[in-house]
Amino acid sequence: MKTKPELTFKHNLERGRHGWLRLTPAYSVKIVHEILDEHPETNYVLDPFSGTGTTGLVCGERGLQCDLLDINPFLVWLAHVKTANYGSDQLQEVQNSIPAIVAEVRGEYADLWWPPINDIERWWASDVRNLLARLYRSINNTCPQESAAKDLLLIAFCRCLINWSNAAFNHQSVSFKPQQATLFSDVQDEILLGEFAATAAIVLGAARQSVKGRVSVFQADARQIPENSLAEYDCVITSPPYPNRMSYIRELRPYMYWLKYLSDGREAGELDWQAIGGTWGIATSRIAKWRPGGTEIPFAGFENIVEAIASKSQLLGNYVHKYFADVLSHITSLFPRIISGGKVFYIIGNSKFYQTLVPVEEIYAEILRSAGFVNPAIKCIRKRNSKKELYEFIVSAQKP
């Protein structure tokens, strides 16, 4: 089994709107296309862990109806902007705004704002941070109200802020390149502003392509799918967080602080406590105190797995137990939303703590069966880069 980069986010980077922001938790459009190709009867899709909106955008491009849910408000915004249709007036407004924004950035301002990110100088050298602050100010002055045009300009801003940062996102950590000596600051500003204008033009180009299907995005907690507000679906295609202690907040922080979805570390921890598998800040101390309270995970040997991990670290034992308690709650609340004959597809990775391999795919299959789904099947799709026993799977099942 190979690592198959075409089945990861890397495949999306050159694919129009799919490549707008490079976020590692995103899965490949190829996975979604392949499932839909194999199930041409699909009509209405739900992705309850929609992240950057890959499922929704593929469905929209194929003319299918799709609802997306995510707990993270920044990702809800991003998925909405990626899957919306833009009229010619809105596209013209973006086009006209680009030179106006760039011209305004060149002024001197005393009232610059940048976000309260800890150690912000590690992320951006002070002259780049100042340029970002001027750019952010200028976008907001040019488009004072929330609008589709402003959304598209902010996508370009997000892309630049990460391209201009010193951060590199590895699997489990963020590393920072050493600060480099700056060119003459005004020369650098002109180069970077040129890059912003070019990025905005790329975003605009992809926004011109229309999305045929109707895609709706909601902020919701998939551990308790809202009962009345959503439709009934004949297909679920989704990739929940993996039990690997990776918090999405880690990679999303720079965007979320600049776009004011976060204003301090406490808020980040609170949000991650709502997320399945989240461990950021306060979420970790709450996991340490968490108790299962009678919830049994329907998988033979589950207690032994948790005990083996807990014998090395009680915190990690709790982490794995709570992860599956949340998955059980999610799948139980999902079942009534699926029509008879509807199919669900979970793209999921297994994990290993100390010497204990967690057969995540088998546990999902059993949880699906216990919730009432039938014919659970597991297909291994790729090897992951990290430890040698780690793979990615599609776990599927059907509602009778």
Ligand SMILES: C[S@@+](CC[C@H](N)C(=O)[O-])C[C@H]1O[C@@H](n2cnc3c(N)ncnc32)[C@H](O)[C@@H]1O
């Ligand atoms: C692996 S990512 C999904 C990536 C997505 N397939 C894509 O292509 O971008 C998992 C997502 O689940 C979301 N999530 C975690 N806990 C959640 C919860 N309780 N309810 C809804 N979404 C949640 C995270 O915010 C994250 O965006």
